[in-house]
Amino acid sequence: MDVFSDPSNIDVYVTGFLWILKLTAAGAAGALVIGVVLAAMRVSPVPVLRGFGALWVNTFRNTPLTLIVFFCYFGLFSTLGLSLADDIDLNNYWLGVVGLSVYTAAFVCEAIRSGINTVPAGQSEAARAIGMSFFQTLTMVILPQAGRAVIAPLGSIFIALAKNATIVGTIGLAESSNAMKELINANGDQVIPIFLVFAGTFALVLIPTGYAFGWLANRLAVKR
Amino acid sequence: MPTSEPLIVLDGVNKYFGPLHVLQDVSLSVDRGEVVVVIGPSGSGKSTLCRAINRLEPINSGTITFDGQVLPAEGKALARLRSEVGMVFQSFNLFAHKTILQNVMLGPVKVRGEKPAAVRERAMALLDRVGIASQAEKYPAQLSGGQQQRVAIARALAMQPKALLFDEPTSALDPEMVGEVLDVMTALAAEGMTMVVVTHEMGFARHAANRVVFMADGQLVESAPPAEFFANPKSERARDFLSKILTH
Numbered sequence: 001m002d003v004f005s006d007p008s009n010i011d012v013y014v015t016g017f018l019w020i021l022k023l024t025a026a027g028a029a030g031a032l033v034i035g036v037v038l039a040a041m042r043v044s045p046v047p048v049l050r051g052f053g054a055l056w057v058n059t060f061r062n063t064p065l066t067l068i069v070f071f072c073y074f075g076l077f078s079t080l081g082l083s084l085a086d087d088i089d090l091n092n093y094w095l096g097v098v099g100l101s102v103y104t105a106a107f108v109c110e111a112i113r114s115g116i117n118t119v120p121a122g123q124s125e126a127a128r129a130i131g132m133s134f135f136q137t138l139t140m141v142i143l144p145q146a147g148r149a150v151i152a153p154l155g156s157i158f159i160a161l162a163k164n165a166t167i168v169g170t171i172g173l174a175e176s177s178n179a180m181k182e183l184i185n186a187n188g189d190q191v192i193p194i195f196l197v198f199a200g201t202f203a204l205v206l207i208p209t210g211y212a213f214g215w216l217a218n219r220l221a222v223k224r
Numbered sequence: 225m226p227t228s229e230p231l232i233v234l235d236g237v238n239k240y241f242g243p244l245h246v247l248q249d250v251s252l253s254v255d256r257g258e259v260v261v262v263i264g265p266s267g268s269g270k271s272t273l274c275r276a277i278n279r280l281e282p283i284n285s286g287t288i289t290f291d292g293q294v295l296p297a298e299g300k301a302l303a304r305l306r307s308e309v310g311m312v313f314q315s316f317n318l319f320a321h322k323t324i325l326q327n328v329m330l331g332p333v334k335v336r337g338e339k340p341a342a343v344r345e346r347a348m349a350l351l352d353r354v355g356i357a358s359q360a361e362k363y364p365a366q367l368s369g370g371q372q373q374r375v376a377i378a379r380a381l382a383m384q385p386k387a388l389l390f391d392e393p394t395s396a397l398d399p400e401m402v403g404e405v406l407d408v409m410t411a412l413a414a415e416g417m418t419m420v421v422v423t424h425e426m427g428f429a430r431h432a433a434n435r436v437v438f439m440a441d442g443q444l445v446e447s448a449p450p451a452e453f454f455a456n457p458k459s460e461r462a463r464d465f466l467s468k469i470l471t472h
Contacts, residue, residue: 045298120315120317122313122315122316122317123317123319123320125280125313125317126311126313126317126318126319126376126379127319128280128303128306129278129280129306129309129310129311129313129380130306130307130310130311130330130331130335130379130380130383131303131304131305131306131307131308131331131335131336131383132303132331132334132335133300133303136334136335140330140334141319144321145320145321148321222320222321223320223363223365223366224320224365
């Protein structure tokens with residue numbers, strides 16, 4: 001484990017996982033917002049919105065994330081000139097967040113939509129019967145119950161997102177997988193320990209995360 | 225009955241579920257303050273009739289008029305009309321993620337934009353009236369069916385509706401809880417609330433209704449004051465129905 005006794009290597013390791021943390025946090029926030037809006041579109045009475053939601057889900061759910069992140073860099077940034085920050089690392093970071101968000105939103109949308117199906121039809125009938133609009137019914141009665149029904153699957157989606165965040169390394173951000181590659185290149189005799197430390201870090205953080213979502217799902221479940 | 229125009233008027237209403245003709249040329253008018261009880265065998269269309277009045281069930285032809293206004297299509301105007309027609313469902317349909325008090329307050333605060341403090345006072349008074357005030361902070365799943373249904377009535381009343389629709393309000397209840405719900409409904413009827421009640425409770429029909437409407441196979445077969453209907457049903461279909469339910 002000599003490699004991790006060098007402070008500069010520790011620095012590479014910490015920086016790498018901090019990027020993963022930031023990518024996951026921003027990506028999850030973006031995916032949650034977009035995903036909920038998409039789910040609302042997919043159950044709305046407006047055909048154009050339903051079509052847009054379905055198109056989004058079918059496009060991003062069935063495209064490799066690597067391609068989407070590449071497109072954010074080479075398409076949005078290099079070709080179309082969309083720059084999200086002056087600092088090159090920050091720019092790559094935000095491009096990565098865009099890619100992760102639009103991709104993960106497709107999965108969040110489908111999870112929420114399956115949650116909407118668990119809410120009995122009587123709930124929306126009762127809401128409409130007291131004069132609520134479609135939007136009020138959705139945001140005050142249906143989504144709060146649907147969201148609580150899908151906390152566990154959302155947890156799985158966000159755990160996948162944390163691991164998927166390593167793909168942003170392909171456009172040059174020094175996140176954990178790039179950090180690991182860098183350490184392996186410099187310390188070819190310690191490949192297995194380096195690998196185990198990086199894999200172990202993910203597992204160490206994500207296993208409790210999974211249990212936390214399970215606990216939340218039980219705690220917030222709507223009693224019927 | 226008052227001489228002013230009727231509150232609810234159905235005129236030549238037809239409704240299909242696919243090939244099934246569930247409402248066949250149904251016409252009915254309900255006066256202000258009148259309590260109309262709709263009875264009939266299962267599948268006769270009586271629930272559909274009740275749900276059509278606030279357009280939870282859209283109709284295929286004919287017109288439904290509420291308070292002089294033809295039911296509008298889905299949208300703001302319909303939502304406003306629905307807010308004036310309370311509805312009580314067979315399965316209560318209380319908002320499962322909200323407390324009893326929040327259930328009653330939601331409509332007035334969010335739909336009408338009333339001040340929460342004033343609504344809270346009214347909501348507590350209504351809960352007190354239906355005997356649930358002490359459970360205001362509980363969630364629906366913590367209450368018995370009879371209690372939930374009484375909350376549902378309070379929720380409908382909180383909107384200060386012009387009429388109340390009851391879609392088999394006691395059919396999902398344990399027998400010993402039917403009475404507590406019917407008591408609340410009877411009191412409302414006595415106070416002059418306009419009510420359309422779909423039910424199998426013949427006792428309620430006898431003592432609380434101004435008029436009994438008998439439906440069978442999607443048709444409105446007979447309409448008469450309860451004493452007359454139960455003593456002398458005119459149609460063969462109604463006689464047959466009554467003989468089956470009243471002999472036990």
